[in-house]
Amino acid sequence: MQTIDKFNFAGKKAFVRVDFNVPLDENFNITDDTRMRAALPTLKKILADGGSIIIGSHLGRPKGVADKFSLKHILNHLSELLGVEVQFANDCMGEEAATKSAALKPGEVLVLENLRFYAEEEGKPRGLAEDATDEEKAAAKKAVKESQKEFTKKLASYADCYVNDAFGTAHRAHASTALIAKYFDADNKMFGYLMEKEVKAVDKVLNDIHRPFTAIMGGSKVSSKIDIIENLLNKVDNLIIAGGMTYTFTKAMGGKIGVSICEDDKLDLALDLMKKAKEKGVNLVLAVDAKIADSFSNDANTQFCNVNEIPDGWEGLDIGPKTEEIFANVIKQSKTILWNGPTGVFEFDNFTHGSRAVGEAIVEATKNGAFSLVGGGDSVACVNKFGLASGVSYVSTGGGALLEAIEGKVLPGIAAIQE
Ligand code: AMP
Numbered sequence: 001m002q003t004i005d006k007f008n009f010a011g012k013k014a015f016v017r018v019d020f021n022v023p024l025d026e027n028f029n030i031t032d033d034t035r036m037r038a039a040l041p042t043l044k045k046i047l048a049d050g051g052s053i054i055i056g057s058h059l060g061r062p063k064g065v066a067d068k069f070s071l072k073h074i075l076n077h078l079s080e081l082l083g084v085e086v087q088f089a090n091d092c093m094g095e096e097a098a099t100k101s102a103a104l105k106p107g108e109v110l111v112l113e114n115l116r117f118y119a120e121e122e123g124k125p126r127g128l129a130e131d132a133t134d135e136e137k138a139a140a141k142k143a144v145k146e147s148q149k150e151f152t153k154k155l156a157s158y159a160d161c162y163v164n165d166a167f168g169t170a171h172r173a174h175a176s177t178a179l180i181a182k183y184f185d186a187d188n189k190m191f192g193y194l195m196e197k198e199v200k201a202v203d204k205v206l207n208d209i210h211r212p213f214t215a216i217m218g219g220s221k222v223s224s225k226i227d228i229i230e231n232l233l234n235k236v237d238n239l240i241i242a243g244g245m246t247y248t249f250t251k252a253m254g255g256k257i258g259v260s261i262c263e264d265d266k267l268d269l270a271l272d273l274m275k276k277a278k279e280k281g282v283n284l285v286l287a288v289d290a291k292i293a294d295s296f297s298n299d300a301n302t303q304f305c306n307v308n309e310i311p312d313g314w315e316g317l318d319i320g321p322k323t324e325e326i327f328a329n330v331i332k333q334s335k336t337i338l339w340n341g342p343t344g345v346f347e348f349d350n351f352t353h354g355s356r357a358v359g360e361a362i363v364e365a366t367k368n369g370a371f372s373l374v375g376g377g378d379s380v381a382c383v384n385k386f387g388l389a390s391g392v393s394y395v396s397t398g399g400g401a402l403l404e405a406i407e408g409k410v411l412p413g414i415a416a417i418q419e
Contacts, residue, residue, distance in 0.1 A: 165192025
């Protein structure tokens, strides 16, 4: 497999798929440029070698051309970050994109307009009538898949080589994230540095496990984490269940959970997971106490109680001190740690204590030699909120992509380069 370090970009044009899907305020100022900074090592290496870059990305979820989703809003900031005046093609298809890419000289950078302005990027039909019949839907799908081939080929035609540095979209088989790779031979397609790091981190927690291996799964719903939990039961020594999921388990075991978040249709599933954990010898660690509130708000009245004795009208919004201690003890003895999802409603300052305690225990374990991977949406916001990001081994930039990788799925964006 080709690697970015070995590849010499001198005189080459590289199509680099990045994830510049950054948050913008109402005046189109970038409010968090983490994703742009994450791609800089790759972009700078190509420029330093004497190559030129054609950048492809999506921004938001446009359903067609829309000014508010234009990548022109990120140009100035990208120019500043790279120290190069970045060019722009108003359309990722058509004359302008082709001419500007053809004219690129070593050291130059061209950003293409939002790839998702075209339905072909995702390969999903748009604008179907709500009452469309199944036949109409199938025909529309077939049509967009057909035109997707031309779209992909055209994107590939701009460049000599392809670099995928967009881990955030690696779980999607889109034109620019996966399909494009087949237009480049094995020597001319590769991961960018960010993607390499992500793939390595996932590989370490799934395939290079130092034991004990502990996964902490938090967040709101069992239903969204079920596949991950099932896959992890084959890998981990300890599985800590935290967050809103706790109460589905507690209720399934006959506990009183007041008005805590609960998926009543998943009670059997919770019992089944407990049974499977036992069969596989996995230590399933559940909360024993909770910080409960009399309303879903930061200013609610609060108290601590046993997790299975929550009074009527009250709800658990975080773990309690006894649980914190139990979780922390397990975490501190671990050598491989995966954390996905807060232990409570960490967006409310009065319910962050448990998540912070888990984060701090992970940092301590990491200091003692554990490998720790934190990722998946809110977990990253969580470690950033507590200033703990630098104390863990790796913070993933991928949300859905990371979770699917942990579920054991093959990610199309990764497979397309590895094949
Ligand atoms: P997820 O996207 O599934 O990882 O869930 C993250 C969300 O779960 C965060 O927004 C938390 O506020 C929420 N959450 C965590 N614990 C609870 C809880 N006990 N009750 C309600 N929501 C929770």
